[in-house]
Amino acid sequence: MDVEDDNSYETSTLQVLELKTGDSLRDAIGLLYEKNVFGAPIADVIDSATTSGNFLDPYIGFIDFATMVLWSLEIGELAKSFLWDPFFPVHLNDTLFHVLLLLSKHRIQFVPVIEQFSSKVIAFVTQNAVIQLLLQSSGLEWFDSIADKPLSEFRFENDEHAVHLYGDQSIAEAMHILWENRIGAVAVVRRETERLIGCVTRSDLHLLLDNDDIFNNRKSLTVEKFIHLEASKVHSDPTIEGDLGALLSAGILTLKNKFLPRMDSPVTNRRTDTLKQTMKNLAETNCSSSFIVDELQRLKGVVTLRDMIVQFAPPCMDSRINGGGFFDSALEQTGCHIEKGTLVSDH
Template identity: 25%
Template sequence: MDSPPGTARSSPEAELGLRVEDLWDIQEPQLSPTEKLNSCFQSIPVSSFPPAPSSQVVEIPSDSTLADAVETLSKHKILSALVRNIEAAENATWIDRYIGIVEFAGIVVWLLHQSEVAAHNNMTGSAATAEVGANELAAKLGTVTLETTAAIMDGNVAISEGNNYGGTTVGCPELMDEAAVSMGGSFFETLTSSDFYKETKVKDISGSFRWAPFLAVQNSDSFLTMLLLLSKYRMKSLPVVDLGEEKISNIITQSAVVHMLAECVGLHWFEDWGTKKLSELGLPIMRPNKLVKVSEDEPVLKAFQQMRKRGIGGIPVVDVSGKKAIGSISIRDVQYLLTASNIYKDHRSITAKDFIMAVKNNLEHQDDSPMLMSIITCKRNDTIKDIILSLDAKEKQRIYVVNEEENLEGVITLRDIISRLVHEPHGYFGDFFDGVFPLPKNTMV
């Protein structure tokens, strides 16, 4: 049974909240709530964070194919998984045991890169057209990994030295967008049924779309470090290393942090911070005219292209007026293009609205699927507490801000919330992130 409103529930997360409460009470009264929270979180080690469910600490062997990885991620309903090096010795250290993290976001970048190359060839009359089998396409492209997409910026594909695809430099994003969109489902159907998709190994793409092998924290690191990495430095999840056993002991996600906050309702420190209105905390961050969106009648592939180019993990689908959100598509939803061919097999091009409806029909027996729920919205005068409880209850990654007429005005993500909880002290990470931040645009948020 749920606890009465305004009280913390009995859970590991709530116990952690009580620990923050004790530290909060001894802070200097003249400090701001954020300064107090910074001090509290800097005093708590990462080892105190409740362990993730075993279903979330998933390892994928490095010799698994992308098709196998997609199936595993879909089965466990997770966005990423550790890649275990099958060639590592039994007594190897953790840094040799794991070679990176494979993500839906990374697979999408890889997938859309293939789409754009094939689209370019299709538009320029190359033999590698949408009608050519993916095996032949693979032979023409060679072994393509995310390393060749590191230079993708603003929709322009810069081909790395030694990977010029027969001397053809791929550019002109408008040309590629038009061609890739026109291929629609036929490209995905060809690709997912090909040996190319089925035989490409996760080791070929892991570690290329974030720090290599991947960025992990130790149990002795502070909560402040963890929260900054999950917010300012845009990590979706953080492996926690147990140096004593040389293994990953926990996976901390943005969702897990927001769930912890939801369990702290009723505690003084949370109520002091959580009752602030969105406008008081500078949310939403993005101006309405900068919001990335896709129209309901535009091809769904365009939504995934926009996510890849803009480095975002989700995008609202708006009605023909462009003002009201009728749904949302996230980077996770690309799994349905990879695992449920019945969604697009009869369509050369499927619209964003049709895609949402097809996925809902495909998941009609899965009542707990986030795709079956309508998008959640809020108003600018709502409190951050309201937003946290809504996101946690619906297991959503983002909530859309609307005005009194229900017109779309912005979006708030889990990362935005965490970023308003703490701030980075001057010189906190030293020169660790020099040359890395701002992050590459293939980093999804």
Template identity: 30%
Template sequence: MENILFSPRHRLDEDAERELGRRLEALWDEQKEPSLSDTQRLNSCLEKIPVSSFPAPPDKQVVEINSDASLAEAVQLLAKHKILSSPVRDINAPEDATWIDKYIGIVEFAGIAVWLLQQVKDISGSFRWAPFLPLHPSDSFLTMLLLLSKYRMKSLPVVDIGEGKIGNIVTQSAVVHMLSKFVGLPWFETWGNSTLSELGLPVMKPDQMVKLIEDQPVLQAFKLMSEKRVGGLPIIEKEGNKVVGNISLRDIQFLLMAPEIYEEFRSVTAKAFCTAVRSHLRLKQEASPLLEDVITCQKTDTIEKVILKLDNARIQRIYVVNSHGDLEGVVTLRDIISTFVQEPPGYFGDFFYQVVPLPINSSV
């Protein structure tokens, strides 16, 4: 069912991350052209660092899923390794096949949510909706960060073209973890000391947010996430605007793997679902953000503080509340990376011709 090469959820080599931070510091100091803005200066630094410098997990294991896997097997694989997605290996491709023939796509919880709502039993042949967009080791950090932010890629396999295999997988959470190790470096503080409001966050206004009232069916949460293409949403108290919970796409695993929840999955409310999941996790003695109170921040918090909160809790989003605890917005990993880099005009050229299908907001 699976091939284990490495799990991107494992913590990266912290010494390598700190060395990377010092390397960026040196490049930052070299950029002394007064006409450059801070953003242009940082872009220039990131353009000089290849993706091959991004730290791989110490155990160097990659998780792949075979193309003949069932829906249940895919869910079990992602849950077992605590990952959001996995490249799909074509079982009919020979060992010496090129990467484009060897890998047919990526399976992730977003797709599993769609399959559950459509009552699909078998995922074989259903991966193409999630594009496999490879990075080459020689691609730059700027390319990597733009793909993970503006172009909404959640994970990027780094492919060794010569050997036709994946050497690393870069995820949004791995990048934010890397950023957390840059805290305290002078070049980073130029950006890290800015508050959310100064950086234009949260982007989405409260009345634009996708959210669910606690007594609504939890299946509606996954339907909304699928329709609105978001990775999670807040659960709001029945009377008021306070966040009482969070449901993300990865939580769909509990509808499929926890029998006590699956039996009633079409009628269980969001509140009851969260309670049942906590009981299931305690019974299994598994650590999870779902066992903790909802983590929040305020617009006056610095981006540095928010990064540390997200990384410490290993979560994908943080809710912004006012002094009364009322919901004011959400900040995601993608939002944070988006404030860090900006795409230069014409930067990607024909880059996206190597992926099928094209990213939805690609201009090529």
């Protein structure tokens, strides 16, 4: 299936915001905050006088608001030397398998879609959009054979250990944990009971700039108080969000996303839930991770969109890295396996 064949990949008709290599970190943070954009591709400044033709890819990386803010808080300065995320684009005629491979083998949240002739970014394929597309295969044997298994049968990266902090710790500590562990969300647990009471995500960092008091008191304000400050964000209706589908997936690049759950209402699942149930849970809430809890709401682990995508991704030609369950089983049924970067027949 081509990327252009499914409306899960559509975005708004607004032009994609770009940053230039010459922009300072301060300016980049200010621009993304002002335009309400979560992240943007970085375009290299090419000297037209010394460059002929249009054969060069104008983009050299991707940068997001949360990473820049965390960098500034941790490093203590708006340094010019900043390591941005890699840039792995696709074209409209690329297949879903190509997108699955990129999202599963690289720690990226979305894949830019480039126009064939202009080499300009025109859209983004989000992890959530891919999950929604995969769910359209519900009822088909190849999908259900994996998706109908309970979470307890999978070995996700952090399914038995979720990074967390206690509600009486400070916002500054939560920011440090997000930065140090390079994660999208940190669970908030009540110290006395070990029960999950909320979570802080990278998407919530804009609140530090929305409210000067929060920013200035980030070292003393507790996380438990912080997660209850979203008075303006009402509890959303997941059925409405499900109907919006592609719009929400495209909107995930919006910095202030009103469709995300409140910080005090994290997405949760049990180990007895199936992978399909968890996929639907995240697709409906537009979240990137679900915390695994027991019957007492005690934190037991976490499963991310990437964990799910890996189960359906093509196998890597590096045989040391396991591919997705669907493709591994398909290779096994055809009597083949990957060895030292080569497809080998067992017959």
